[in-house]
Amino acid sequence: MLSRLGIALVLPPPTSRKTVELGVRHAPEFACFPLKLNLGNFLEARELGADTILMAGGIGPCRFGYYAEVQREILADLHVPMEMVVLEPPAGDWGAFKAGVRSLIGGRSWWDVLKAIRFAWYKARAIDAVEAEVLYLRPRLFEPQRVEELCREALGRLDASGSRQELDHAVGEFRRTTRGLPRRSGALLRVGLVGEIFTVLEPYANYDIERHLGLLGVEVTRGIFLSEWINEHLFGGLLRVHGLEHVEELAAPYLNAFVGGHGRETVAATVHFARQHYDGVVQVAPFTCMPEIVAHSVLPAVARDQEIPTLSFYLDEQSGIAGIVTRLEAFVDLMTARRSRRGKQEAAGRKRL
Numbered sequence: 608m609l610s611r612l613g614i615a616l617v618l619p620p621p622t623s624r625k626t627v628e629l630g631v632r633h634a635p636e637f638a639c640f641p642l643k644l645n646l647g648n649f650l651e652a653r654e655l656g657a658d659t660i661l662m663a664g665g666i667g668p669c670r671f672g673y674y675a676e677v678q679r680e681i682l683a684d685l686h687v688p689m690e691m692v693v694l695e696p697p698a699g700d701w702g703a704f705k706a707g708v709r710s711l712i713g714g715r716s717w718w719d720v721l722k723a724i725r726f727a728w729y730k731a732r733a734i735d736a737v738e739a740e741v742l743y744l745r746p747r748l749f750e751p752q753r754v755e756e757l758c759r760e761a762l763g764r765l766d767a768s769g770s771r772q773e774l775d776h777a778v779g780e781f782r783r784t785t786r787g788l789p790r791r792s793g794a795l796l797r798v799g800l801v802g803e804i805f806t807v808l809e810p811y812a813n814y815d816i817e818r819h820l821g822l823l824g825v826e827v828t829r830g831i832f833l834s835e836w837i838n839e840h841l842f843g844g845l846l847r848v849h850g851l852e853h854v855e856e857l858a859a860p861y862l863n864a865f866v867g868g869h870g871r872e873t874v875a876a877t878v879h880f881a882r883q884h885y886d887g888v889v890q891v892a893p894f895t896c897m898p899e900i901v902a903h904s905v906l907p908a909v910a911r912d913q914e915i916p917t918l919s920f921y922l923d924e925q926s927g928i929a930g931i932v933t934r935l936e937a938f939v940d941l942m943t944a945r946r947s948r949r950g951k952q953e954a955a956g957r958k959r960l
């Protein structure tokens with residue numbers, strides 16, 4: 608969106624070990640993992656010459672509303688001269704939101720801003736379409752790394768696209784190429800991935816859980832995609848986008864209040880996946896994430912009533928990939944045994960009839 612408006616954009620490198628080390632060195636120990644990662648992203652962007660940070664603000668019961676202020680103070684203590692523009696959600700105060708956007712766009716017209724938002728939205732949809740296809744294909748392919756290579760190429764083409772036609776072409780090309788890849792047959796385990804949005808969407812923050820599950824032969828469905836979040840939070844749910852609807856009804860009676868972050872969505876998505884006969888749900892969250900701890904506290908009741916196993920991961924810089932993969936493997940064994948037991952019970956029921 609910013610590039611479309613002709614604003615010079617410095618994109619920090621993808622999150623890496625170096626990002627984590629920078630963030631962890633300067634952030635409070637018990638800050639949420641995303642705050643540390645973002646701080647590392649800012650410092651890496653500074654190394655590349657960025658002088659302004661565009662940061663989202665927040666309202667509600669969790670710590671997100673304080674993120675930008677804490678990060679601003681840390682950067683000031685470090686004598687890093689970066690200006691921070693904080694976009695508070697429009698639901699809070701439209702005046703402040705407009706002022707924040709105006710300080711970024713300078714003299715550009717609101718019409719240009721709308722066109723840039725629309726294009727950014729198409730781009731986010733295209734990225735989500737490619738990533739959803741990878742989640743579907745990875746466990747089905749004899750050579751899953753091939754679809755990952757094709758995904759990287761497609762994302763590069765999407766990044767370079769300057770029109771909606773180019774975006775459609777890049778997605779179409781990706782689908783055409785992946786259609787010809789040799790696949791296995793047979794039914795797969797299906798798992799829903801739920802939790803705090805940053806951890807769900809950022810592979811470095813979730814230790815590539817989607818990939819590990821896919822390589823274990825499990826089809827993963829994300830509880831939320833970025834474009835769905837944009838539609839819900841920035842467009843007020845105006846666009847007809849397939850996403851998790853009726854969150855409040857689904858989460859009731861387990862969680863009847865807004866607890867911040869995506870706590871209620873986590874519960875709602877777990878119920879949704881159970882009703883769709885998924886084999887299990889994996890919840891991911893930063894260590895000490897308050898909304899997800901609340902959601903986690905009601906998941907045993909959801910799992911019991913809705914008959915779906917759940918597995919929760921609280922992640923930060925101290926987490927280790929070996930332990931994560933071992934727990935995933937055990938969860939896959941559990942789901943496999945459960946499915947086979949159910950199959951036998953259903954077969955026995957049919958015989959009795």
Ligand code: SF4
Nearest residue numbers: 639669671868896897
């Ligand atoms: S949602 Fe969780 S991780 Fe995000 S700011 Fe709130 S408490 Fe921290």
